[in-house]
Amino acid sequence: MTGIRAKARLETTTEIKRLAREQIASKGAANLSLREIAREMGVASSALYRYFASRDQLLTVLIIESYDDIGGMVERADANCSRDDLVGRWRAVSQSLRTWAITNPSDYGLIFGTPVPGYEAPTDTIAPALRYTNVLLHLLADAQAAGCKPLITVPTTKGVSREYKRVRANLEIKLTDEMILAGLAAWAALFGAISFELFGHVDTVFTDPEAHFRALTDMLGTQMLGMK
Amino acid sequence: MTGIRAKARLETTTEIKRLAREQIASKGAANLSLREIAREMGVASSALYRYFASRDQLLTVLIIESYDDIGGMVERADANCSRDDLVGRWRAVSQSLRTWAITNPSDYGLIFGTPVPGYEAPTDTIAPALRYTNVLLHLLADAQAAGCKPLITVPTTKGVSREYKRVRANLEIKLTDEMILAGLAAWAALFGAISFELFGHVDTVFTDPEAHFRALTDMLGTQMLGMK
């Protein structure tokens, strides 16, 4: 039977990744150490090279998995709402983002924090990195198709319109400049708020950051989807 | 003359910090190495201990300097505007934040990126960390005093009001819940947008991120200051 070896291999691979995440959580991605993983597994350090070609490759796999994890989570949160409940979808998506970030803070840092210096992300990471973004883009497209317009608009210069053309090109439904701006603003506010919370910039201010986050996303949704 | 030794001391201290920042820029704060600084200075590694008690203390000094640097920059940008030009002040403040971040990307990462693991910020960093925040808070206070109201408001729950009370407590002018929410949203969007840009999450999308940033801050200002 070929399965037993394959199964052991899968288990070992999973264990390596688990310990790697643990290490990143406690000492940071820059200090991820293969030797320490090996020590914790009670195995020679060279043994790990049967599973990962290098330290960088292990990091890459972890990053891809994290992107897929958060992407899947956001997709599911969105899919659980009825299609025309746009406010509900926005709430679900933003809540799930924060929940994921708080549950997996080190993974969040790995993706959205300071890039690991000297580490150049290979092209394999691009597609998974787009999953969570696409959820928002489709939400905006559905909103626009349903007649939503952002409440607040500002006159956009030629320069900005040119930039937004590139964003528009990747979608079936052509978003207006206003909608793109509102969407990006909401997206930035979301990640800004989560980063502040996770990286310890509001520790002294809030005891219940979730309450603030909910109010924040409600406000962003109102602006973006043009409802009151 | 006591000045010559003091002057040399200052120069050496400055040089150490300069090289440290260079290293952080190229290899990340986690890989900051005293020995490498010493090597670059052509000096024994032990010599650095005449200037900094430890690696952590050097990091702390750099972080405090960065907070002061960005704090001073934002304060000056604000001070250069006439007090009642609220939109102008908001534009100046947000522009200066982005400019500083782009000019000193590694310092931005040091402060607003993933915390250096194992490093616990001492209390000396608290006061300088509040400088740039205070500029926004006073801007909001002035806006409210001038009768500005955020355009979009959402019903705030009791939980949120309780949280915002703590923010309110630190200011002479008592901001409304709506104003606090609008301000925090704008602040989060600002740092979210800057982080996205600096940490490479919009590389493939924008060629002129500044144009987008300007539109973004204009929109945030409109919401926050209630003007059209």
Next chain:
DNA sequence: TGTACATCAGTGAACGCGCGTTCACTGATGTAC
């Protein structure tokens, strides 16, 4: 069903490097009389 051979996981020593911090010391610069 049994045997020969190929595959693969894991070993352990080695290479060549890195690090923060301590400590007894030298020798130059400043200070007090």
Next chain:
DNA sequence: TGTACATCAGTGAACGCGCGTTCACTGATGTAC
């Protein structure tokens, strides 16, 4: 103004540790006949 003494910057060796990666190897598990 000159001399004795104290201060301070910098040395270089050492302690005790870390790392990623390679390589020839053993021995168990799977495969093909």
